[in-house]
Amino acid sequence: MIARLDLAATADLKKALPHFAHGPVAHLSHLSPEQVVAYWLDEITEELADESSVAFAARGRELIEGLVLYADSPWDTKVVGRRIGSLKYVAEGDGARNSAVLDDLLDEVIRHAASCGMECLTCKVQPLHFAAIHALERHGFLLMDTILDFVFDFSRTPLEGISIPKRANGLTTRLARPEDLSEVLAVSEKAFANHFGRYNSDPKMPYGTATEVYREWVHSSFCGWADWILVAEIEGRIAGFGVWKKASTLEVRHALKLVHYNLAGVHPDFSGRGIYTVLAADGMQMTQSFARYLDGPVHVSNYPVHRALQKLSWRIAGARHSFHKWLKA
Ligand SMILES: CC(C)(COP(=O)(O)OP(=O)(O)OC[C@H]1O[C@@H](n2cnc3c(N)ncnc32)[C@H](O)[C@@H]1OP(=O)(O)O)[C@@H](O)C(=O)NCCC(=O)NCCS
Numbered sequence: 001m002i003a004r005l006d007l008a009a010t011a012d013l014k015k016a017l018p019h020f021a022h023g024p025v026a027h028l029s030h031l032s033p034e035q036v037v038a039y040w041l042d043e044i045t046e047e048l049a050d051e052s053s054v055a056f057a058a059r060g061r062e063l064i065e066g067l068v069l070y071a072d073s074p075w076d077t078k079v080v081g082r083r084i085g086s087l088k089y090v091a092e093g094d095g096a097r098n099s100a101v102l103d104d105l106l107d108e109v110i111r112h113a114a115s116c117g118m119e120c121l122t123c124k125v126q127p128l129h130f131a132a133i134h135a136l137e138r139h140g141f142l143l144m145d146t147i148l149d150f151v152f153d154f155s156r157t158p159l160e161g162i163s164i165p166k167r168a169n170g171l172t173t174r175l176a177r178p179e180d181l182s183e184v185l186a187v188s189e190k191a192f193a194n195h196f197g198r199y200n201s202d203p204k205m206p207y208g209t210a211t212e213v214y215r216e217w218v219h220s221s222f223c224g225w226a227d228w229i230l231v232a233e234i235e236g237r238i239a240g241f242g243v244w245k246k247a248s249t250l251e252v253r254h255a256l257k258l259v260h261y262n263l264a265g266v267h268p269d270f271s272g273r274g275i276y277t278v279l280a281a282d283g284m285q286m287t288q289s290f291a292r293y294l295d296g297p298v299h300v301s302n303y304p305v306h307r308a309l310q311k312l313s314w315r316i317a318g319a320r321h322s323f324h325k326w327l328k329a
Pocket residue numbers: 191192195262263264265266267270271272273274275276277278298299302303304305307308311
């Protein structure tokens with residue numbers, strides 16, 4: 001039986017979640033299963049407090065057997081100019097009888113999103129979560145990209161032990177100032193001009209969406225979304241930037257001791273001169289008293305970034321596929 005799940009059902013969820021695989025924060029492998037479940041429950045509770053979010057559960061005889069959580073994506077909707085929502089979880093318990101549980105949940109949530117006027121649904125799933133991947137594909141979702149989650153652990157690798165490549169002559173980094181916004185926007189526009197993320201690979205995204213997404217991301221970073229923006233200067237010009245963000249309130253509550261490396265770009269005039277590597281290394285110095293772990297999502301085929309992070313002792317610790325389904329042509 002598929003039923004809408006409200007906050008009153010938290011106790012049922014608490015019983016069910018330990019039987020669900022592929023939970024959140026999978027890239028933080030040091031967390032115990034109990035910590036992951038506690039974080040997950042808290043995250044679902046927080047999501048459901050938002051009026052636009054809706055969870056549906058498949059109820060078995062004893063336990064909840066499956067869960068799907070829908071939330072509006074106001075940021076995507078604003079930037080893309082089409083109404084976009086996301087499926088935060090498509091999850092099934094080990095007691096779920098068969099794939100029908102996920103099919104029924106997806107039928108229900110797609111109906112709900114369509115009735116709210118949504119035009120596109122997005123969903124991120126872990127690559128070994130084949131039950132969810134196949135159910136999404138059966139429902140017309142298409143793979144758009146794969147992100148690797150890189151993690152750096154300060155307790156395992158003290159910064160003094162890392163050999164940081166020599167920096168190019170005249171290259172310095174500093175925190176961005178508000179007046180740098182237009183120059184950083186110009187760098188970002190050039191850096192991401194031929195990018196290949198999910199906004200680029202989805203042919204149904206309106207023309208120019210990807211450019212607008214990175215533009216808005218930089219803009220909101222300067223307007224308070226980010227906690228630190230580092231810029232790299234060379235020859236009197238801003239050649240690159242890196243955006244870092246402190247742990248969220250939820251992450252702090254669960255003592256995840258994280259800082260996120262969210263976005264970076266280097267002007268093509270300066271590429272291959274170690275600027276990204278220096279921005280990452282200086283960011284690691286800057287954030288080390290705020291975190292035990294750093295994490296950063298990187299597109300699966302962004303090899304320059306993989307190489308730079310691996311050289312700085314970051315490791316691939318997780319991955320997520322992004323799917324999109326357009327409900328309206
Ligand atoms: C990806 C990007 C940040 C790299 O910046 P960069 O300053 O040129 O990178 P670096 O010079 O520090 O090089 C990093 C590593 O990648 C290697 N590299 C550089 N360009 C490469 C390429 N086209 N293909 C493969 N490897 C490459 C470098 O040789 C270096 O490895 P090495 O130290 O083993 O030699 C930059 O090209 C860019 O802004 N791209 C678009 C935006 C983007 O992808 N941002 C990051 C994700 S948010």
